[in-house]
Amino acid sequence: MYQLGKKVRMSLFGRSHGSCVGCILEGIPAGMYVDEGMIERDMALRRPHTGIGTPRREEDEVCIAQGLVKGVTDGGPLLITIENRDTDGSRYLMFKETPRPGHADLPAMAKFPHHDIRGGGQFSGRLTAPIVAAGSIAKQMIAAEGIGIRAFTRSVGGVVDACERDFDAASESVLHPTRACTEEMDSSMTREILDAASEGDSVGGVVECITVGLPIGFGGIWFESLDSEISAAVFSIPACKGVEFGRGFGISGMRGSESNDPFYVDEGVKARTNNMGGILGGMSDGMPMVFRSAFKPTPSIAKEQDTVDLRTMTNGKVAVTGRHDPCIVPRAVSVVEAVTALVIADQMRRGL
Amino acid sequence: MYQLGKKVRMSLFGRSHGSCVGCILEGIPAGMYVDEGMIERDMALRRPHTGIGTPRREEDEVCIAQGLVKGVTDGGPLLITIENRDTDGSRYLMFKETPRPGHADLPAMAKFPHHDIRGGGQFSGRLTAPIVAAGSIAKQMIAAEGIGIRAFTRSVGGVVDACERDFDAASESVLHPTRACTEEMDSSMTREILDAASEGDSVGGVVECITVGLPIGFGGIWFESLDSEISAAVFSIPACKGVEFGRGFGISGMRGSESNDPFYVDEGVKARTNNMGGILGGMSDGMPMVFRSAFKPTPSIAKEQDTVDLRTMTNGKVAVTGRHDPCIVPRAVSVVEAVTALVIADQMRRGL
Amino acid sequence: MYQLGKKVRMSLFGRSHGSCVGCILEGIPAGMYVDEGMIERDMALRRPHTGIGTPRREEDEVCIAQGLVKGVTDGGPLLITIENRDTDGSRYLMFKETPRPGHADLPAMAKFPHHDIRGGGQFSGRLTAPIVAAGSIAKQMIAAEGIGIRAFTRSVGGVVDACERDFDAASESVLHPTRACTEEMDSSMTREILDAASEGDSVGGVVECITVGLPIGFGGIWFESLDSEISAAVFSIPACKGVEFGRGFGISGMRGSESNDPFYVDEGVKARTNNMGGILGGMSDGMPMVFRSAFKPTPSIAKEQDTVDLRTMTNGKVAVTGRHDPCIVPRAVSVVEAVTALVIADQMRRGL
Amino acid sequence: MYQLGKKVRMSLFGRSHGSCVGCILEGIPAGMYVDEGMIERDMALRRPHTGIGTPRREEDEVCIAQGLVKGVTDGGPLLITIENRDTDGSRYLMFKETPRPGHADLPAMAKFPHHDIRGGGQFSGRLTAPIVAAGSIAKQMIAAEGIGIRAFTRSVGGVVDACERDFDAASESVLHPTRACTEEMDSSMTREILDAASEGDSVGGVVECITVGLPIGFGGIWFESLDSEISAAVFSIPACKGVEFGRGFGISGMRGSESNDPFYVDEGVKARTNNMGGILGGMSDGMPMVFRSAFKPTPSIAKEQDTVDLRTMTNGKVAVTGRHDPCIVPRAVSVVEAVTALVIADQMRRGL
Secondary structure: OOOOOOOOOOEEEEOOOOOOOEEEEEOEEEOEEOOOOHHHHHHHHHHOOOOOOOOOOOOOEEEEEOEEEEEEEEOEEEEEEEEEOOOHHHHHHHHHHHOOOOOHHHHHHOOOOOOOOHHHHHOOOOHHHHHHHHHHHHHHHHOOOEEEEEEEEEOOOEEEEEOOOOOOOOOOHHHHHOEEEEEHHHHHHHHHHHHHHOOOOOEEEEEEEEEOOOOOOOEEEEEEEEEHHHHHHHHHHOOOOEEEEOOOHHHHHEEEHHHHHOOOEEEOOOEEEOOOOOEEOOEEOOOOEEEEEEEEEOOOOOOEEEEEEEEOOOOEEEEEOOOOOOOOOHHHHHHHHHHHHHHHHHHHHHOO | OOOOOOOOEEEEEEEEOOEEEEEEEOOOOOEEEEHHHHHHHHHHHHHHOOOOOOOOOOOOOOOEEEEEEEOOEEEOOEEEEEEEEOOOOOOOOHOOOOOOOOOHHHHHHHHOOOOOOHHHHHHHHHHHHHHHHHHHHHHHHHHHHOOOOEEEEEEEEEEEEOOOOOHHHHHHHHOOOOOOOOHHHHHHHHHHHHHHOOOOOOOOOOEEEEEEEOOOOEEEEEHHHHHHHHHHHHOOOOOEEEEEEEHHHHHHOHHHHHHHEEEEOOOOOHHHHHOOOOEEEEEEEOOEEEEEEOOOOOOOOOOOOEEEEEOOOOOEEEEEOOOOOOHHHHHHHHHHHHHHHHHHHHHHHOOO | OOOOOOOEEEEEEEOOOOEEEEEEEOOOOOOOEEEHHHHHHHHHHHHOOOOOOOOOOOOOOOOOOOEOOOOOOOOEEEHHHHHHHHHHHHHHHHHHOOOOOOOHHHHHHOOOOOOOHHHHHOEEEHHHHHHHHHHHHHHHHHHHOOOOOEEEEEEEEEOOOOOOOOOOHHHHHHOOOOOOOOOOHHHHHHHHHHHHHHOOOEEEEEEEEEEEOOOOOOOHHHHHEHHHHHHHHHOOOOOOEEEOOOOOOHHOEEHHHHHHEEEEEEEEOEEOOOOOOEEEEEEEEEOOOEEEEEOOOOOOOOOOEEEEEEEOOOOEEOOOOOOOOOOOOHHHHHHHHHHHHHHHHHHHHHOO | OOOOOOOOOEEEEEEEOOOOOEEEEOOOOOOOOOOOHHHHHHHHHHHOOOOOOOOOOOOEEEEEEEOEEEOOOHHHHHHHEOOOOOOOHHHHHHHHHOOOOOOOOHHHHHHOOOOHHHHHHHHOOOHHHHHHHHHHHHHHHHHHOHHHHEEEEEEEEOOOOOOOOHHHHHHHHHHHHOOOOOOHHHHHHHHHHHHHOOOOEEEEEEEEEEEEOOOOOOOOOOEEEEHHHHHHHOOOOEEEEEEOOOOHHHHOOOEEHHHOEEEEOOOOOOOOOOOOOEEEOOOOOOOOOEEEEEEEEOOOOOOOOEEEEEOOOEEEEEEOOOEEEEEEEHHHHHHHHHHHHHHHHHHHHOOO
16 A cells, blocks of 8 residues: 555655655666755755744655665665654644544544554655655656656645746746745745644645656556546545646536647647646647646644544544644645656656 | 456456447456346446437447356456447548547557547547446445445536535436436536537536445555545546545635534544545545546537648648537446446455 | 456456356557467367367357457457357266365365356366467567467376477477377377376376577566566466476586586577576576476366265265366467466566 | 565565665554564574575674564554675676676676676575565464464485475474474485585575465465465575475376375365365365475586676686575575465465
8 A cells, every 4th residue: 555656666664753754666777877966855845844834843864775876776676764853752642532633543543453643653744755755766767758847836725826837937936935936926825824823723725736748648548547647646645635637627617619729730749728738548648747636724733623532432622732734735746746756757667 | 558456357348449348347256146237227327318418329238248147246257248339430530630639539649550540449438338337236246335326417517516415416316317416407407518519519517426335444545545546547537637525626725624524423423524525544534435526528529620630740620520429427427436336346355 | 366467468257167268468569460370270279189188179269359450459458259169067066065186176165155166167277268369469479579489298197208309399299189299209198198098087297388589688587587477377277286497396406517507609698508497587598498387187087086075074975077188288288388478478568 | 576465565675785685564464463583583594504504694683663563563564674784795796797607697787787796786695584574474474363384495406305294394494404304304415515515516405385274265266376476476586496386296297096185074174185285276275285496506606617708708717706505495495484474474465
């Protein structure tokens, strides 16, 4: 269950409050130089930003203990580990009895009687740290084939970036703590997050991801189609509640004569619009692949909430006072990029 | 690529204009009585309805040639075939040169030089017929564990059913050609479809699917989570452009204090709201599992569209005069139900 | 469980006494011309030979209902079916109560209460018919890459062919009913089979398989190594009890200075001996790949045998009077070739 | 390629001369107490024995960094690492030019231009250390279901233990450095190994493995049959050249009336003989599962051997002066036990 991909395959391990998290990454071709500086930059983008993020501080130093010889892949599996340093599990034990609304506590305890609830145990967003590290390597692998991926924050709570954004605009998001494309959006979104935080509350948002450079016909079909596998990977990111390609749900209100992207000739075949988000029949149609994913508000909030007491089977209350992000979206941006890169790298190696 | 599932595993075969379509269905437990009448009813719901559907007429007689002994599964693979009778491939050959916007023609020809373009070849919605048959068997398998699945049409073009609908309401949809929950919605949606059709155009829409009876903790986690695998299966249905669980994209604008579903005691643990759509941490939280999927307008429209002529690499025109549904949504409802049943049956047999 | 391979993937269906047996074969590249005459010849080699084989007569007409357009693969799954015509299940029912020694009856009934015991149900050697058909297509696919496979009968009962045999010698075996390499061996083996048959008994034997044309480095490593996957496929053939590569068990008595195959230069690198059977580290070392597999005597014998009566749980007797081969080896030769071809084709498409 | 199993799944990493070797082990049920003393004992049995083994000294301290909470599995993946301490790669570089006969050097360099040849890189027997550790945990898991596994050395070079050995006799092998069942066999085998070593040579041998406690009907069928998956796993152990169940190759010379194991009643159904090695139709027939595997002599020998010089493409010589076992068999015994346990644990969790 902790494994993504078939040929480029990532196997996660670790828990929020164990000694480390990490993964094995199989299938990266031998002879590839791995730029560890780039991994570091990607990890930095995932780290919580002072003010709008959790006060939990992890340096997230990525150690690639196996699979590299002088920075070059040897074709064997890469062992990636990231230490957990700033753990504090003391506040979690009560959630075994009073499961937190919006969290996996309730089904996790039904399924795994030995569930380690501290920090969410194996459901913790902490496991997305090695996903970002592995995704960074996958991004380097596919960049060599001319494929670039960039995600950004499309909305936070009520603040929605309504402009069309292309790959270059999305790339600007690395400059802003909220991963908005512009400074103005960044300040509005920051305010939205701080407002919620000041009330002991949280907000959700939408991440948009743009991939350029996929050749026409790239990707599997039917049950291995590119959009199927990407949506599965994105839904496995904690807190994701929706995925849509191109116009997505908006397309359901259109007429076919509007939604069909007309082709024309321009150094090859191009489409005049991109309502399909670059996907036809599960494969790339050569246009930028564009999808959005919805993230729910962080379920951990300081406000008191209704829950049940599982020992007594009576109604009860719970408030979550641990260290949490009032909005997970800015950090999810890196994770969305990472899983997209992993799926594309995998489909590439599978010859799809 | 034609395979869905691991233990309950469906392998599709056939093409729109070959002699038949079908699948092998592995992993159904031995000793299960298969109600072929129920399969027939599910197939009937997928068939185009006079007036709002394609004039292509297929009887869709399902033949289960292997795997049953006197109606009871023998534990071996089921071989399911459905003949293609009403094929007419004459009008398709031109699309090899002038790919249809919104269709898989362009990437398919880039990927498969031998692509049989008639009826969309292996990308055809015709392959959803055996999916519905297999799904019907999966539904019977999980019904024995108390799990029920029912989908309905939430919207067609601009006509949106804005009411909350539960499992029983959804079950009413089998009475209406558009698979709307009520007669009124059905007439409005029918008008919307006929309007588009009369203009040589098409419309999209949204399918909603409700699953009841999943025990708390049912489903895998991380990359095998229930929502991940369902979204992958639903995205593999031709024309699907979006999937969302619970409040879905709407949740991105909420506060955590609103979106978290508070628990209370009522013969076990229940939640007061169902913003999560029944999924926490990838597993069932015991509430009905609710998701929606967006379908684009049928790309085949009679209206002339811009495209390219691949022989001369110049701009060109194409109009699609074959037999097509002006709206795929009423028929997609059955397919959504089917893949949902197949994923749940598979996760059940995998012990997730 | 009925599925072999990952990219070139065969999914079996059917039973000994159902209406047909067959398989879906996925992953054969589009645009390949399939020589159906060659399939017919391979099927003929699997058919029992008058005198030394079972009197059950199946024409084994192979129908490829899907996946071919005018004899050329279209890239979609191939649907291969073979009718069962000469079935007679009347004599099998008693084995539900008195399981046949050497047969799967006992564990099959423990595992599958609904097991259809006629002809061995889903355990029947009858299912090797579609394996041979699929393997014949795989052989054609890899022949295009210069890879040839030929198996022959190395021994039957006490009659052992003690000569070194190369690919050309092995190819002669298609001329002889027992699949021996020479006429003399063929007559001795025939006698051995007829002797056993005349006493209501059966004999086993050894099949050897030689593959030429594998490039140095072909094949996976560790758990996907070429010898691992071939041995798994060969062990899945009913009645196989052993697999060895090169010197096999004989190598255990050698010294390293004898067993290591010394390299020398001869238009590339060659080895002076082939004790390794062409496999080093799980990959091809460029020498012919040679392995042997041991097949047990047909368990169905007319002689009375001890067994138990499962109703009364007392000791009992059983004699197997159905139609059976007194020696399965000559027919197993085709099946060994087929699974070898399927594994190589699959590893090729997986890029190993 | 470094992955064994589907539900109980081991993913290897590391190389002979990297900082560590290890694996992730997924699918061990939550709540199982892991006896680390037992892992230590299994690791000790794999360690080379003074005199008959390599002088390379590894303490093989097994670190389970993730997946255990106070010695009890938490249901998440186990991260198992074992440091490499006594590495010395200086003597290997020449083998890039003059590949060692009997080693993977030649195909490995053809396949992986970046192959790290030191100690055999990713082909090294060093990777069997984490296999033994993971297998030890799998053994504990299946012991709870009454299943026991014990392997021993059946032969070394010309010294063959010709007696029938049952599970208890096999268990005695832990007392002897060669893993022979008796002291006498142990001294003879030791002499055989020392003789070869004194001549700068090596010997092979045969490992036998006995599994008790499998219920009738345990195991998959066809391509997931128990013998298929075990043979694949055993063939993936470096140096394995053959696998046979029960009478194995010997059965090919028998008559059916001899080879069929007759059933009788004795507190359930038993068989009077065990020529089938406990396997019928790919499943357990309730008798002890018995198989043998042939291991070639260690390819690394001090004696000079013929090879080629790949730079000049001329004939050349090579002698292997690193630290090596003159006989790998005593250490392979632990590895055979381990992969057998992993396959059985996996099939158990898959419900086969």
